Amino acid sequence: MAAIGKIRSWGPVLVSAIALALFAFIAEELFRSCESTRNDQRQQIGQVMGEKINVQDFQKLVDEYTEVIKMQQGTEQLNEDQMNQVKDMVWNSLIQNKLIESEAKKLGLTVTDAELQNILKEGTNPMLMQTPFVNQQTGRFDVNALQRFLADYKKNANPQMGKQYETLYRYWNFIEKQLRQQTLAQKYQALLANCLLSNPVEAKLAFDAENEESQIQLAAFPYSSIEDGKIEVSESELKAKYDEMKERFNQPIETRDVKYVDIQVDASPADRAALQKDFATFAKQLAEEEDPSNVVRRATSLVSYLGIPVAKEAFPRDIAQRLDSMAVGSVYGPMENKPDNTLNLIKLVAKQQLPDSVQYRQISVGGTDVADAHKRADSIFNALKAGGDFEAIAKKYGQDGAKNWMVTSQYQNVPSMDSDTKNYITSLNTMAVNELKNIELPQGNIIVQVLDKRNFINKYTAAVVKKTIDFSKETYSTAYNKFSSFVSANQTEDDIVKNAQKNGYQVKDLRDISTAQHNLAGIHGTRDALKWAFEAKEGQVSPMYECGDNNRLLVAMVDKIHPIGYRTLKDEQVSEYVKSEVIKDKKAAQLVEKAKGVTSIDAAKAKGANVSDVNQVTFSAPVFVPATGASEPALSGAVATTAKGKFSAEPVKGNAGVYLFQVVDKTKRPTKFDAKAQEQTLRQKAMQYASGFTNELYQKANIVDNRYLFF
Numbered sequence: 001m002a003a004i005g006k007i008r009s010w011g012p013v014l015v016s017a018i019a020l021a022l023f024a025f026i027a028e029e030l031f032r033s034c035e036s037t038r039n040d041q042r043q044q045i046g047q048v049m050g051e052k053i054n055v056q057d058f059q060k061l062v063d064e065y066t067e068v069i070k071m072q073q074g075t076e077q078l079n080e081d082q083m084n085q086v087k088d089m090v091w092n093s094l095i096q097n098k099l100i101e102s103e104a105k106k107l108g109l110t111v112t113d114a115e116l117q118n119i120l121k122e123g124t125n126p127m128l129m130q131t132p133f134v135n136q137q138t139g140r141f142d143v144n145a146l147q148r149f150l151a152d153y154k155k156n157a158n159p160q161m162g163k164q165y166e167t168l169y170r171y172w173n174f175i176e177k178q179l180r181q182q183t184l185a186q187k188y189q190a191l192l193a194n195c196l197l198s199n200p201v202e203a204k205l206a207f208d209a210e211n212e213e214s215q216i217q218l219a220a221f222p223y224s225s226i227e228d229g230k231i232e233v234s235e236s237e238l239k240a241k242y243d244e245m246k247e248r249f250n251q252p253i254e255t256r257d258v259k260y261v262d263i264q265v266d267a268s269p270a271d272r273a274a275l276q277k278d279f280a281t282f283a284k285q286l287a288e289e290e291d292p293s294n295v296v297r298r299a300t301s302l303v304s305y306l307g308i309p310v311a312k313e314a315f316p317r318d319i320a321q322r323l324d325s326m327a328v329g330s331v332y333g334p335m336e337n338k339p340d341n342t343l344n345l346i347k348l349v350a351k352q353q354l355p356d357s358v359q360y361r362q363i364s365v366g367g368t369d370v371a372d373a374h375k376r377a378d379s380i381f382n383a384l385k386a387g388g389d390f391e392a393i394a395k396k397y398g399q400d401g402a403k404n405w406m407v408t409s410q411y412q413n414v415p416s417m418d419s420d421t422k423n424y425i426t427s428l429n430t431m432a433v434n435e436l437k438n439i440e441l442p443q444g445n446i447i448v449q450v451l452d453k454r455n456f457i458n459k460y461t462a463a464v465v466k467k468t469i470d471f472s473k474e475t476y477s478t479a480y481n482k483f484s485s486f487v488s489a490n491q492t493e494d495d496i497v498k499n500a501q502k503n504g505y506q507v508k509d510l511r512d513i514s515t516a517q518h519n520l521a522g523i524h525g526t527r528d529a530l531k532w533a534f535e536a537k538e539g540q541v542s543p544m545y546e547c548g549d550n551n552r553l554l555v556a557m558v559d560k561i562h563p564i565g566y567r568t569l570k571d572e573q574v575s576e577y578v579k580s581e582v583i584k585d586k587k588a589a590q591l592v593e594k595a596k597g598v599t600s601i602d603a604a605k606a607k608g609a610n611v612s613d614v615n616q617v618t619f620s621a622p623v624f625v626p627a628t629g630a631s632e633p634a635l636s637g638a639v640a641t642t643a644k645g646k647f648s649a650e651p652v653k654g655n656a657g658v659y660l661f662q663v664v665d666k667t668k669r670p671t672k673f674d675a676k677a678q679e680q681t682l683r684q685k686a687m688q689y690a691s692g693f694t695n696e697l698y699q700k701a702n703i704v705d706n707r708y709l710f711f
Helices: 002-009 011-042 055-073 080-107 113-122 126-130 143-155 159-193 200-211 235-249 269-288 293-298 317-323 370-385 390-396 419-430 473-489 493-499 527-533 572-595 601-606 633-640 675-690 693-700
Strands: 044-048 051-054 212-222 255-264 331-337 342-365 404-407 436-441 444-468 508-513 545-547 552-562 610-617 623-625 630-632 657-668
Touching: 044 055, 044 080, 051 055, 055 080, 055 159, 080 159, 080 693, 113 143, 113 159, 126 159, 143 159, 159 675, 200 212, 200 675, 212 572, 212 601, 212 633, 235 572, 255 493, 269 293, 269 331, 269 342, 269 444, 293 444, 317 331, 317 342, 317 444, 342 370, 342 390, 342 419, 370 390, 370 436, 370 444, 419 436, 419 444, 473 493, 473 552, 493 552, 527 545, 527 552, 572 657, 601 610, 601 657, 610 623, 610 633, 623 633, 630 633, 633 657
Parallel strands: none
Antiparallel strands: 044 051, 212 610, 212 657, 255 508, 255 552, 331 342, 342 404, 342 444, 436 444, 545 552, 623 630
């Protein structure tokens, strides 16, 4: 009993201990759950209709699209601006496809394999014309060429072309996916468009609206004839106008107003003098040395020297425009080019008339060693010179001897070129048509025959020394220390705004920036500053950022935060806009009152109207009024309903003034009415109207864009 009593006395302590243990267990699970949620959020690049978009999935789409762009443009790398464009295209495409797929699923719309095959057989879709499966003779997409490629890919028939086949296969998968998405969107859009019907009566009215022209005498009373300062605006009038226009100020995403100060570090006079001294040395070396490639390499020029003739387009524009005025062997420069901030030297080594396109065929010859390869090549070359069949001999060596075209654009922009490649290209460019040549290479031989040459153009062999006029470390350090001191001494937005000018800096404004942007103020390398701007509070000042192309410094301040929803009259931009509309309305009321009772152009002129003749006024297009510098749809409508010889029944309130008019004449354009053609035009317009459906879907999709956190 004593033991039981003792246990009872410890009861509250035991209960507390058990409760603490349970709480610790629950708290641990809650912590794990919260941490898991946070990790999940860290991987979300955004949301569409509640569906989370993972950053890795988005990156895969970006990589896929990037490879396609590289293949289409024939480039190895995309710069920062190009990559930002790719990310925007992928994001917009992703959203649109998800919106369409959601709506199509509700309606049971799909794109079948049979439909896709029909698209391929027709071969008219513009997307297909961007593929390598276009018949060069007909200029049309060749579905048979695609099918042959897919069959070869599945069989892995050409191991040597494995990498190229894989790249091309991924490219085709991308095109096929795009075709399906495009077709689904077109079907949905067509369904909407067909809900908007046209008929012969509507077609006739539309035709008349387009082709009935009025010539009028116009009396304009511009709003600008009344000074804004003479118009009094009350708070109640602003409130009433705001309520009338409120939907215009509905903001679906958060935006922010940012003030910032930035500087660009440029080369100092001392930096320029040092560069000019270097260029004097380069100029002397180019003039004296027989091989300019060493000079270009030592100078670390931005333009490589290939040592073969290339088209003018292969050179930067500032260099290309100088080539025709130079004599062969001469050196021009140094010259400064401000658009790309460079100093330049040019030596024109040669200028020749050469074909832009060369058709050729070849046989590659190998052997047990180089000597054996040369021996075989000599035998093949002699057989061909004696009249042997090129294709038949090529097939003996496992090759097809097919005809190929070499064009200048295929090689003129490569960063470097070895001597064997130079010899090969030079041979093709300079050989006569039907000439055979046995080209010796370290690993074997290539026997080539030129079959055709087309489009002879001027080609240039030119050595270019192009270097950025850059600042020195000392120059950057001086600018950095000065700006850093300014930022350290001014820790608040008010201090920065007040003291910037006296320190030689300028405060600039950015309004309504959003998370869809890739940088601040179009300055490269400001993603961290953008991330900061959407995490900071109003009035907060950022750290100093080194940005741009390693040549800029920036500090930013969050001035205003505009949350999702309706922007209020307290918002400066909204207030200014609403006030301008109230002022316009009050001016219009005064001018309408002034124009009342006027029944002729002369009477209007007597009241101070600006009178002019306006021709070709139609109902289908807003008339442009030179006197007020504005397009006036209301005036077009009023003129269309007024008979020839009549004066306007009442003053017309427009965008930039109040108008009275006299219809001098009405004429019909000499165009024959075609009801079917007009109905088709109206249907096409309906399709255009229907294309705006994505805006409605977008507004309802609750889209969250967090790309700025990752890219």
